[in-house]
Amino acid sequence: MDRLLQVRQETHEKSDGSAQRREREVVGLLPLYDDGLPEPPEHGRVYATLPAQIEVALGLHLQADWLVNPERQALRDISDDPWRQAIIARILELI
Secondary structure, eight states, X not given: XXXXXXXXXXXXXXXXXXXXXXXXXOEEEOOBOTTSOBOOOSSEEEEESXXXXXXXXXXXXXXXXXXXXXXXXXXXXXXXXXXXXXXHHXXXXXX
16 A cells, blocks of 8 residues: 555656646546436445445546545545545535
8 A cells, every 4th residue: 555655646746748747637427318418416426437335415426546445345444545635625626
């Protein structure tokens, strides 16, 4: 876990070639009705490429690079997790 966090931090600190630091990508997803209009779910789900068994009280699904447990069903339970806090900060910007 320590090595994963170290590599992720190093990757996050690298520039994207334009001397800008790459920002963490958090995407809000909405299903669509047949006519193409958004169909917000009552409760969204957390996705880390695959869906996790986590619902959120938002009317959209959240795709991000969450740290998930080995079964990919829940988020890793790490107290004061700066990784999760950075994702949450991006969600607030998204909304």
